[in-house]
Amino acid sequence: MKKYLWTTITVNNLEESIKFYNEILGLKVNRRFAAGPGKEIAFLGEGDTKIELVCDSNIKIENRSSGISLGFKVENLDETLKMTEEKGIKMTKGIFQPNPHVKFFFVNDPNGIDIQFVEEI
Numbered sequence: 001m002k003k004y005l006w007t008t009i010t011v012n013n014l015e016e017s018i019k020f021y022n023e024i025l026g027l028k029v030n031r032r033f034a035a036g037p038g039k040e041i042a043f044l045g046e047g048d049t050k051i052e053l054v055c056d057s058n059i060k061i062e063n064r065s066s067g068i069s070l071g072f073k074v075e076n077l078d079e080t081l082k083m084t085e086e087k088g089i090k091m092t093k094g095i096f097q098p099n100p101h102v103k104f105f106f107v108n109d110p111n112g113i114d115i116q117f118v119e120e121i
Helices: 014-023 079-085
Strands: 006-010 029-034 039-046 047-058 069-073 093-099 102-109 115-121
Touching: 006 014, 006 039, 014 039, 014 102, 029 102
Parallel strands: 006 047, 069 115
Antiparallel strands: 029 039, 039 047, 093 102, 102 115
16 A cells, blocks of 8 residues: 555645645645746645645636545534634535534635535544
8 A cells, every 4th residue: 555645736826725724724834845937836734634735827726626625633623613714714514414423514725625624523
């Protein structure tokens, strides 16, 4: 088996995306560098949770594929919902509780990617 390294997301606004992943998910910038004319890359997170944000001023992302989400475990779903709402981020789907042991909801990152917050009960 291969080791999973990170998820890459092409973004339109690197600063806005870094702010979201830092303030909402607690992922700090690990590395950030220019990768050619008009292109910048930032790696966020440590350990097993890493995200690569790629911003290329020559590419404008308009539509995202549906059916992909990034899931993050949280200690308290209600507190997480309150925090996201206080930061102006609205729940897009949920709250769901498909069984007695888990509940979750979704928000969108600045790029339209579904972010799932999951509490194991």
